[in-house]
Amino acid sequence: MNKGTTMSIEAATQDIHAFAQKARDAIYRTIFLRRDVRGQFLPKPVSDAVLSRIITAAHYAPSVGFMQPWNFLVVRSADVKRRVHSAFVRAHTEAAEMFEGEKRATYKTLKLEGILESPVGICITCDRSRTGPVVIGRTHMKTMDLYSSVCAVQNLWLAARAEGLGVGWVSIFQQAALQQALGIPKGITPIAYLCVGYVSHFYAKPELESAGWLPRMPIEDLVYFEQWGCRDDEALLVRQLIRDQAAAQAAADVAPLEPATA
Ligand SMILES: Cc1cc2c(cc1C)N(C[C@H](O)[C@H](O)[C@H](O)COP(=O)(O)O)c1[nH]c(=O)[nH]c(=O)c1N2
Structure with missing residues (x-):
């Protein structure tokens, strides 16, 4: 395919509201390079200016x-x-007992938090009664408020990555114990305890993937058409998804470590 053809396909599929290519690349780069960080935190302080930006990003979820x-x-x-x-x-000690055999041994070797090493912790919560008992969009599916707070977590996580900050989500707590440690009242649900800080490096792949805990699932197994469970392996979308996942995986495979400044 020559350059002219590529550009005309690009032009044909690009909406007038789409960001310029460079800006789109930055968004996808942020998404693909975001990692759950546990062990690479540096003591370097995080300024209020940066913290303010990532918390504001979360608030716009x-x-x-x-x-x-x-x-x-x-x-x-x-x-x-x-x-x-x-x-x-x-909770971690209790959790280890829930896995069997080899999994238990592997679990015990995993680093699953950076609570003490990270300069900042941010607990994102959900006030389930914030705007009263009847909420648009939550009239029948009551957990939607919890998912909203998770959207805030993801916004913060991505903004932090763009700022060069690592974020690690820790959820290995008895909920009541976390609430007590942070003085969170009963009516408020802790959603995420996030360890935040600059890092020596970001890994290219999830640590659980590198440790052989679980592989990333093939995307074609996850996409159905029209009805639950209905696959269409011949669909153009599925073929494109396979190519896009392969490209994303190849990029991760050639870059086992990525400097924090990249
Ligand atoms: C709701 C929820 C809860 C947790 C996590 C994530 C999410 C979404 N993750 C991070 C998780 O292990 C990680 O996202 C996956 O392994 C994929 O890795 P990347 O985030 O792509 O690096 C996580 N990690 C960890 O070390 N300790 C933990 O307690 C948790 N808890």
């Missing part, structure tokens, strides 16, 4: 009925971090 059920609890105190870490250790 979508939410059911525009409920904005979140709060952002910023943790910098070593003492509070120690309390959160103790809650993690208790």
Whole structure:
């Protein structure tokens, strides 16, 4: 295919509202290079200017009925971090017992938090009664408020990656123990405890993938058409998805480590 043909296909599929190629590349780069960071945190402080940008990005997440059920609890105190870490250790010990045999041995070798090493912790919560009992879009599916707070987590995670900050989500807690460590009242649900900080490097692949815990699933197994379970392996979309996943995987395979400054 010559350059002219490529460009005309590009022009034909590009909406007038689409961002310029460079801006689109930056978005996809942020998505593909985001990682869950546990062990590479540096003590370098995170400025209020940067923290403010990523928390503002989180606050601009979508939410059911525009409920904005979140709060952002910023943790910098070593003492509070120690309390959160103790809650993690208790749950982590219990969790190890839930896996069998080889999985249990592997689980014990995994680093699954950076609570003490990361300079900042941010707990994103959900106030389930923030705008009263009846919320547009949540009248029948009550968990939509929780999902809204998760959208805020993802916004923060992506914005942080663009800022060069690593983020690690820790959920290995008894919920009540985490609430107690952070003074979160009963009516508020902790959604994510996030370890945030600059890092020595970002891995190219999920650590659980590199550790052989689980592989990334083939995207073609996950896409159905019209009815649950109906695959169409001949569909153009499926063929394109396979190519796009292969390209994403190839990029990850050739770059086992990526410098934090890249
Ligand atoms: C709801 C939820 C909860 C957790 C996580 C994620 C999410 C979405 N993840 C991170 C998870 O292991 C990671 O996202 C996957 O392994 C994929 O890796 P990347 O995020 O692509 O690097 C996570 N990681 C960890 O080390 N300890 C944890 O307790 C959790 N908990």
